[in-house]
Amino acid sequence: MPVHRSGTAGRGRIAAVGILLAFLTSLLTMPGTAFAAHKPGTPARGTATMGMGVIAHDGQGGAPHETLATQTEGVDVSNYQGNVNWTTLWNSGVRWAYTKATEGNYYTNPSFAQQYNGSYNVGMIRGAYHFATPNDSSGANQANYFVSHGGGWSRDGKTLPGVLDIEWNPYGSACYGLSAAGMVSWIRDFTNTYKSLTGRDAVIYTATSWWTQCTGNSGAFGSTNPLWIARYNTSPGTLPAGWGYQTMWQYTSTGPTVGDHDKFNGAFDRVQALANG
Known part of the structure; x- marks a missing residue:
């Protein structure tokens, strides 16, 4: 039927x-x-970029004020930007660049070659940075991974020392489950290992609020490691303990051509001096 x-x-x-x-x-x-792969709302592992937590934690203010010191424009990039138009950036006045090389001990940037070599080929002074995940492995382990995957240094006058990007954990608790003392120890392990491998002191990229929360505002690195401060406002603001001035300042994530724009605290010859060690 x-x-x-x-x-x-x-x-x-x-x-x-x-x-x-x-x-x-x-x-x-x-x-x-x-x-x-990951929980809803949590970024996929490997996608962390410099300053991705700055607006959420520190907010965003107005355009930076002019300063008495000459500032040299720079940018920082990751796989998020893909193939970068370095000629356009050079013509706009950008003279130095950092490219994400690695994260933790599990990720390498697939756009690294185009970005790292492309900035060099147009005449910029370039360097590489490592996004730290201290809950995954030791500082020494991650420094070795970084140097083995693009984070080394050469005395060619065009290569800046590597950067330790240490900031909010995009995948979990802000301080990666470490105590302030534990975090300081991890950073020291990374920076000591990086120097033993390259002869250079790594630049430390961070934000004052994160540094205060997660290291107890340690002053242990101010006399050895150049500071790259993240603050999207009219000035770099209060710096972490131990540093009397910043070497670099990431001042916006919404700049032209590439969102993350930075100012080197000095004229171009000071950028060259840092590259030359």
Whole structure:
């Protein structure tokens, strides 16, 4: 009878839907699948970039004031920017650049070659940075990983020392589950290892509020490691303990061509001096 056949077809469709739902559920819970890569609202591992937590934690103010010291414009980039138009940036006055090389001990930037070599080829002084994840492995382990994947240094007059990007954890608790003393120890492990491998003191990139919260406002690195301060406002503001001035200042994430723009605290010859060690 037609009614009987229709009911049978309906039950068949319901069964098929049930099988499909069971299959999708198995995919969602299967280790290593794209569906299980990260929690909703949490960025995927490897996507962290310089200053990604600055606006959320420190806010954003107006354009930077002019200062008495000459400032040299720079940019910082990651895989987020893809292939960068370095000629346009050079023509706009940008003279130095940092490219993300690594994160933790599990990620390398797939755009690194175009970005790192492209900035060099148009005449910029360039360097590489490492996004630290202190909950994953030791500072020494991550310094070795960084140097092995683009974070080294050469005395060619065009290469800046590597940067330790240490800031809010985009994947979990702000301080990566470490105490202030534990964080200071981790940073020291990284910077000591980096210097042993390259002969240079790593630049430390951070924000004052994070540094105060997660290191107890340690003054242990001010006499050795240049400071790159992150603050999107009219001035760099209060600096972390130990530093009397910043070497670099990331002042915006909404600049032209590339969002993250920076000022070197000095004329171009001071950028060259840092490259030359």
